[in-house]
Structure formats: C-alpha cells, structure tokens
Amino acid sequence: MLETTSTSVRHPRISIPTSDPDDPNYIVPSNEWTGVVGLGTQGEIDCTGVLYLTGRHVITAAHCFNTPDDTANLNPNPDLYTVFFDVPEGRVSVGVSRIFIHPEWTADLASNNDIAVIELASSAPESAERYDVYTGNDEIGQVIQRVGYGDKGTGNGGEVEDNNPIKRAGQNRYDAFGEEFDDPESNAISIPGTQLAYDFDNGLAENDAFGVEFGINDLGLGVDEVGSSRGDSGGPSFIDGKIAGIVSYGLSPITPGVDVTEENDTSFGEFFADTRVSAYLPFIGGSIAESNSGPNLITGTANDDTLAGNGGNDTIEGRGGNDILLGGRDDDVLNGEAGNDAMAGNLGADGLEGNEGDDTLLGGQDDDTLVGGLGNDVLVGDFGQDVLTGSEGEDTFTLRKATAVEDPTLVDIITDFVIGTDRIALTQELTESNLSLEPFNLNGPGVMVRVAGAVEFLGFVRDVAVDDLQGSFVADELGLS
Structure with a gap:
C-alpha cells in the first residue's frame, strides 16, 4: 500500500547514497551531460530538462509550469522562463520562444501526461550535447542514468536546503510501471504503460520499497544508486545515452520503517516515477513539427x-x-x-x-x-x-x-x-x-x-x-x- 492521503505526496523531490550531500563523486563536470539543462523563472533553476536532437527543443515535465496553487497551466508565458546550459565555456542562458504542454495534462493525482516541450528562442550552444529519445519497450529492469539539478541530499537524511542547484548524476533501475501505484479510492489511476517507476535502495531488504510493498525485490546498485530530488523534475533518465524517462513525482510507502525518515524527502526506501518518453513520441514529434512551421x-x-x-x-x-x-x-x-x-x-x-x-x-x-x-x-x-x-x-x-x-x-x-x-x-x-x-x-x-x-x-x-x-x-x- 502507498500513502496517498494528499495531493502533496505525488510531488517530485539528486539525492545520493553517501553521508556527504556535497560528495564530489556525484557532481557532473562541465564537459559531461552538457545537454541536461536547468530552467526556471527570475534567473533561478526550479526544474531540469534535456536537449533534443534538433538543438532547439528541450523535453521536460508539464508540472514545471503549474500555477502557484499547483494547478495545471496549459498556456505558460514563455517570456518568464530561461533555460541554462552549463558547458565548458561557462553558463549560457537561452530564452524561451514557445512552451508546449501536453493537452491532457491536468495535474491529477496520478500525474498523467506529465510532459512538455520547450522551443528555445535560439539554437543551443554548440558545445551542448543533443540526445535522441529511447523508442524501445524494454525499459523495465534496465539501469538508468539520472542527471539533474535537484536539491542535494543523502539517502539517510533526505533533502538538504540548497540555494545553489548544481548538476548531479547517478544511477537507478526501473522496477515496474507506474500503475503499481494506482489507488482507486483516491482516484489516482495512471494511464497504463505511461510511467516508469523505481525506488531508492540502500542494500537492505527492509528498505527495499518495491520488495516490501509489491514483492519486486532488488537491493539496488550500491554507491551508484541515487534518488530524484526536488528540482530534478523534468530531468532525463537515460538508457544507452537516449532519453527514456522524464522525472515526474515521488511517493513514500505506507509500511512503517521502509522509508528511513518516514517522510517524502528523497531518503532511502522511497518510490519515484518518470513519464515514459516512448509513450509520448507523437506528442513530442507534433510539438516540434508545430514549432518548425x-x-x-x-x-x-x-x-x-x-x-x-x-x-x-x-x-x-x-x-x-x-x-x-x-x-x-x-x-x-x-x-x-x-x-x-x-x-x-x-x-x-x-x-x-x-x-x-x-x-x-x-x-x-x-x-x-x-x-x-x-x-x-x-x-x-x-x-x-x-x-x-x-x-x-x-x-x-x-x-x-x-x-x-x-x-x-x-x-x-x-x-x-x-x-x-x-x-x-x-x-x-x-x-x-x-x-x-x-x-x-x-x-x-x-x-x-x-x-x-x-x-x-x-x-x-x-x-x-x-x-x-x-x-x-x-x-x-x-x-x-
């Protein structure tokens, strides 16, 4: 069973497995993952995104553009947003021309259709990597590379206040589809096959969230395993260097003792879900075609x-x-x-x-x-x-x-x-x-x-x-x- 007592539970929260939230082993050098971007308003980074092959489009999460009361916003003002590229020559800011929110994004309890495409006002810096999307149907069981600008934190302690988001990276493994989290009583029903779920393991069976709650046993990847923290929203999960998932939300199990902090704060024993990119290829392609019209x-x-x-x-x-x-x-x-x-x-x-x-x-x-x-x-x-x-x-x-x-x-x-x-x-x-x-x-x-x-x-x-x-x-x- 999952704790689904309020809408706040399904918000996204990179948290790392060591005791030092500033561990340099998880900080991304300026010449790596240069197409993973920060984005936000008023010059700040609130979310993460990833540069597509075109060099002018960024894939991210729809909830990054929600209104202050966290309702869906299908027509955000692009003039308010900036995309930040951290590349070898430094940080480069690029304006936003258009924002395409999935038309069926409603900010519902299941976070269905949590995907968006940004059209940049100009081409990305030449040194920024471009990434293709993953089109296979074999994501479950595969190791993913997570990269994002989320708040720093540790598996044992959860998130730490972070006023200077920097890019971190690590790995995890897709355990199941998001419909494992469906809760008919609260009407949190995901669209089958559109979300990819994973947990944050510390190697102990009692904190293996999927193992305890659903019998899907996997003790994790050791020091390589990370969780998604607040600010990673919209960031990519890569399989073979291609965009397979976009960070959407996190959940805390209801079974006592599984989540080491008993709070939804990206600590060991929590669940996370990505929007499955391969399920939204028509939306991505249609958005890019419209922006290129x-x-x-x-x-x-x-x-x-x-x-x-x-x-x-x-x-x-x-x-x-x-x-x-x-x-x-x-x-x-x-x-x-x-x-x-x-x-x-x-x-x-x-x-x-x-x-x-x-x-x-x-x-x-x-x-x-x-x-x-x-x-x-x-x-x-x-x-x-x-x-x-x-x-x-x-x-x-x-x-x-x-x-x-x-x-x-x-x-x-x-x-x-x-x-x-x-x-x-x-x-x-x-x-x-x-x-x-x-x-x-x-x-x-x-x-x-x-x-x-x-x-x-x-x-x-x-x-x-x-x-x-x-x-x-x-x-x-x-x-x-």
Missing part, C-alpha cells in the same frame, strides 16, 4: 546532428560532424558544411550544398539546386527539374527511372560532369545498354540520357559528347527506384 535558422554543432525544418523557408546549417539535414515543406537552404552529411530538401524549391566531406544530397519534390562541394558526393535530383553540380571530387549523379519525364526540356541537368572521374548512377536495374545517348541542346550543348525505345528522359549532361559518357554509368547503391 515557420521560417527558421537551424544550426548544428561539431557533433553528429539531425536537423529538421518543416513549414516555412528554413535555413539549416550542419556545421561539423556527420549530419542529417531535412528541409520540410517550403523553399529551404541546406548547408552540410564539414563532415559527411546526408540531406533532403523535400517539398519546395530547395538549395542544397554539401560543402566539405563526402555528402549525399536528395533534392525532393520540386525544382532544386544541388551542389556537392568538396569531397566525393552523391547527388539525386528526385522529382522536378533539378540542377546538379558536383564541384570537386569524384561525384556520382543519380538519374532515377521513377522520375523520368516525357518532355526533354524538363529533365534534371548535370552541369559539370568530369569525364573519367564522375559517374552517373542508374536505378531499377537499368544499365548503359538500356540507354539512348543523344546530342541535345538545353540552354547549351550536351547529351540527353533517355531510356532506349521509350519516351522516358532521365537527364541532360551539359558540355560533353556522347563518346565522353560511354563507360561512365554505374548501378545506384542507395536502393532508389
């Missing part, structure tokens, strides 16, 4: 980033690392910069430039301009009339049979084919023997590439002769149609 400047880092636009005329810059850049619905500009990047324009008249590295460029649905830049690049115009320029390096231009046109003036144009160096890739098992290569003039002389015996024009190669292209065709390696 207008024109945006989206920048990556020196790491491997996944950056996505959506609606609006977006500019997306990968910068360093091997990045994935996705344009969206309108006229976008994608620049991979350094690294081996993959980019796709999608809808709209897009401009894609790989720049440095061996890049893969896919134009999308409309009339696009693709420039490979330095390196050995693969350029695929896709639909629409696209202009493909490989620039330096050994480049491959892919002409898709599925995008062939009947009007030769509407084909993709290869502007700078280098004889003996560049290649033209064919799809659907086409080979050079299936082609008709014909002299043609399309705003300048060159060769038209057509499927032999059919009115299917694949592309135009500028400033070359038919003999120049012979032996330059290869099979597509991307699996395109």
Whole structure:
C-alpha cells in the first residue's frame, strides 16, 4: 500500500547514497551531460530538462509550469522562463520562444501526461550535447542514468536546503510501471504503460520499497544508486545515452520503517516515477513539427546532428560532424558544411550544398539546386527539374527511372560532369545498354540520357559528347527506384 492521503505526496523531490550531500563523486563536470539543462523563472533553476536532437527543443515535465496553487497551466508565458546550459565555456542562458504542454495534462493525482516541450528562442550552444529519445519497450529492469539539478541530499537524511542547484548524476533501475501505484479510492489511476517507476535502495531488504510493498525485490546498485530530488523534475533518465524517462513525482510507502525518515524527502526506501518518453513520441514529434512551421535558422554543432525544418523557408546549417539535414515543406537552404552529411530538401524549391566531406544530397519534390562541394558526393535530383553540380571530387549523379519525364526540356541537368572521374548512377536495374545517348541542346550543348525505345528522359549532361559518357554509368547503391 502507498500513502496517498494528499495531493502533496505525488510531488517530485539528486539525492545520493553517501553521508556527504556535497560528495564530489556525484557532481557532473562541465564537459559531461552538457545537454541536461536547468530552467526556471527570475534567473533561478526550479526544474531540469534535456536537449533534443534538433538543438532547439528541450523535453521536460508539464508540472514545471503549474500555477502557484499547483494547478495545471496549459498556456505558460514563455517570456518568464530561461533555460541554462552549463558547458565548458561557462553558463549560457537561452530564452524561451514557445512552451508546449501536453493537452491532457491536468495535474491529477496520478500525474498523467506529465510532459512538455520547450522551443528555445535560439539554437543551443554548440558545445551542448543533443540526445535522441529511447523508442524501445524494454525499459523495465534496465539501469538508468539520472542527471539533474535537484536539491542535494543523502539517502539517510533526505533533502538538504540548497540555494545553489548544481548538476548531479547517478544511477537507478526501473522496477515496474507506474500503475503499481494506482489507488482507486483516491482516484489516482495512471494511464497504463505511461510511467516508469523505481525506488531508492540502500542494500537492505527492509528498505527495499518495491520488495516490501509489491514483492519486486532488488537491493539496488550500491554507491551508484541515487534518488530524484526536488528540482530534478523534468530531468532525463537515460538508457544507452537516449532519453527514456522524464522525472515526474515521488511517493513514500505506507509500511512503517521502509522509508528511513518516514517522510517524502528523497531518503532511502522511497518510490519515484518518470513519464515514459516512448509513450509520448507523437506528442513530442507534433510539438516540434508545430514549432518548425515557420521560417527558421537551424544550426548544428561539431557533433553528429539531425536537423529538421518543416513549414516555412528554413535555413539549416550542419556545421561539423556527420549530419542529417531535412528541409520540410517550403523553399529551404541546406548547408552540410564539414563532415559527411546526408540531406533532403523535400517539398519546395530547395538549395542544397554539401560543402566539405563526402555528402549525399536528395533534392525532393520540386525544382532544386544541388551542389556537392568538396569531397566525393552523391547527388539525386528526385522529382522536378533539378540542377546538379558536383564541384570537386569524384561525384556520382543519380538519374532515377521513377522520375523520368516525357518532355526533354524538363529533365534534371548535370552541369559539370568530369569525364573519367564522375559517374552517373542508374536505378531499377537499368544499365548503359538500356540507354539512348543523344546530342541535345538545353540552354547549351550536351547529351540527353533517355531510356532506349521509350519516351522516358532521365537527364541532360551539359558540355560533353556522347563518346565522353560511354563507360561512365554505374548501378545506384542507395536502393532508389
């Protein structure tokens, strides 16, 4: 049984297992977990959050934005909030543009739907790590990495007053789903499969909350085990470096002696629950899509980033690392910069430039301009009339049979084919023997590439002769149609 006598019981409370709440072994260095952020109002840190792959969105808890009387606030004022990044160069403050609260968050007794997404007013610092979400369904029994700005404390003594929240880290293990805590008498009923629960163990069976209350025995992880304290709310629990849970609430068992302090203060013998991120992927994705519906400047880092636009005329810059850049619905500009990047324009008249590295460029649905830049690049115009320029390096231009046109003036144009160096890739098992290569003039002389015996024009190669292209065709390696 659980103590559920008041709404205050289900508030969240990192508490550590040693006797020193300032033990440096649990304090996070400035170059680690740099995408775990503090957030709050009036320049203070009240909650924790975690930076998503986009570099402009932070996942956190909905209850972090509740009103002073602790009721749900579905429309918090973003101007009141600041997000704090502690990175090697120091603390960086970033404003908030929008806050997306789960529409079914009601601050009910079970803390259902306790999740929110913050859109930053500008991209996160380049040195801040970006994290993907955990999409598996095997969280129970797995060790989690907890990171947050919660009040300091110890397992034996509970929380200690802390006016200077700093980032701490430790581990725990998911023991069960949150429905173990359901209490029909008080109408505290969680949505099945949406919460991940764990306890704070000290290695003693009498303080193993899940063991005593539910017969789920686990004596913990020793000195690595931590509990979630007040201020950790909204912070991440990682599995394999991916966001699996968001800190939501804590509970004290009703069985006497299990909780070593007999108070809900993040001491040994208490329960905690995270919002299960994999259960809320549609909400997270929908919030990000809505925030990206207008024109945006989206920048990556020196790491491997996944950056996505959506609606609006977006500019997306990968910068360093091997990045994935996705344009969206309108006229976008994608620049991979350094690294081996993959980019796709999608809808709209897009401009894609790989720049440095061996890049893969896919134009999308409309009339696009693709420039490979330095390196050995693969350029695929896709639909629409696209202009493909490989620039330096050994480049491959892919002409898709599925995008062939009947009007030769509407084909993709290869502007700078280098004889003996560049290649033209064919799809659907086409080979050079299936082609008709014909002299043609399309705003300048060159060769038209057509499927032999059919009115299917694949592309135009500028400033070359038919003999120049012979032996330059290869099979597509991307699996395109």
